[in-house]
Amino acid sequence: MNYAVLHGAQIVNMSFAGPKDPLIERGIGATAARGIVMVAASGNAGAKSPPLYPAANANVIAVSATDAGDKLFAASNRGGHIAIAAPGVDIFLPAPDGKYQMTSGTSFSAAYVSGRAALMLGRNPALKRGEVRAILMRTARDLGSPGRDDQFGAGQADAFAQFVELDAVIYLEVPFEIIIKRISGRRRCPECGVIYHTSHYEKSTCSCGGVLYQREDDKLETVKNRLAVYEAETRPLIAYYSQKGLLRTVDGEGTPEEVDARIAALLEP
Ligand SMILES: [Zn+2]
Numbered sequence: 001m002n003y004a005v006l007h008g009a010q011i012v013n014m015s016f017a018g019p020k021d022p023l024i025e026r027g028i029g030a031t032a033a034r035g036i037v038m039v040a041a042s043g044n045a046g047a048k049s050p051p052l053y054p055a056a057n058a059n060v061i062a063v064s065a066t067d068a069g070d071k072l073f074a075a076s077n078r079g080g081h082i083a084i085a086a087p088g089v090d091i092f093l094p095a096p097d098g099k100y101q102m103t104s105g106t107s108f109s110a111a112y113v114s115g116r117a118a119l120m121l122g123r124n125p126a127l128k129r130g131e132v133r134a135i136l137m138r139t140a141r142d143l144g145s146p147g148r149d150d151q152f153g154a155g156q157a158d159a160f161a162q163f164v165e166l167d168a169v170i171y172l173e174v175p176f177e178i179i180i181k182r183i184s185g186r187r188r189c190p191e192c193g194v195i196y197h198t199s200h201y202e203k204s205t206c207s208c209g210g211v212l213y214q215r216e217d218d219k220l221e222t223v224k225n226r227l228a229v230y231e232a233e234t235r236p237l238i239a240y241y242s243q244k245g246l247l248r249t250v251d252g253e254g255t256p257e258e259v260d261a262r263i264a265a266l267l268e269p
Helices: 001-005 022-034 105-121 129-138 159-163 176-184 220-234 236-243 258-268
Strands: 011-014 038-039 061-066 082-087 090-096 099-103 168-174 187-188 196-197 247-251
Touching: 001 022, 011 105, 022 038, 038 105, 038 129, 061 105, 082 105, 082 129, 105 129, 129 187, 168 236, 168 258, 176 187, 176 220, 220 236, 236 247
Parallel strands: 011 038, 038 061, 061 082, 168 247
Antiparallel strands: 090 099, 187 196
C-alpha cells in the first residue's frame, strides 16, 4: 500500500481475504486518509464464514461474486459489509505462460469493480473516495431482496448506468401497422435521390423523370423481420427503464412537428 500511495495510485484493488490483521488495518486507515479508493474481494469462504478482511473494513468497497444467471457465487462471502456485486463465476481470463483459463472467485469481481471505478475517475478525476462508492452503489442493478442486502450489497455493478445517469428515456409509441406502412411505402428516385411515399404520391416516376424503386430494406418482408428483432432484443428495455422510473411514453403518430412538441412538453421541468 505504501508503494501504491507513493507512486500515485488512485485505486487499490485487493484480492486477498483473511482474519483481521492490525498491520493491514493500519495500512488501510492511512491509505483511506489519502483519499484513495480501495476495493477488495469479499472472499471465497462461503455462507458460514465470518466477514473477512480487508473487505470488512468500512473504508473498503467489499465485492461479492455473481454468476451468469445473476445468482450469488456459492463460495462468495456475504454479510453486512458487502457494498456491491460483480460477475465472478466462469470468467475467461489470461493465465500464466500466455494461456487462458476459466476461473471463479470474488477476486475477479473486485477487479471488475476497480476497473469501473478507474473509468469513473478517468472521466471525473475530482470525484472523492466516498462519491465513487456512492455512485457505484446508487447505479448498481438491484439483485436479491429489494434494496441493499447481505448477498449482493446494493446489487450488480452496472457499467452503463455508472457513466450515463439518465434523466429520462423517451419511448415513441407507434403501432406496428403504421410503421410497416410508413417504411414499406417509401419509394426512391435513383437519379436525384428524392424520397416519395405511396400515400402522397401515386406516380411511378419522379418529377425529374427517374423511375422510382423500393429499396431492399424497405420491403415488407425486411420490415417485418426488423420488427421481430425489435420485439426480441429491444422491447425488453421498455420494462427495464420502466422499472427504474425513467420511461416516458410519447405518442409517435402525427407529423414530426407534432411529435417534437409532445417530447418537448414532457421534458419541461
Ligand atoms: Zn428524381
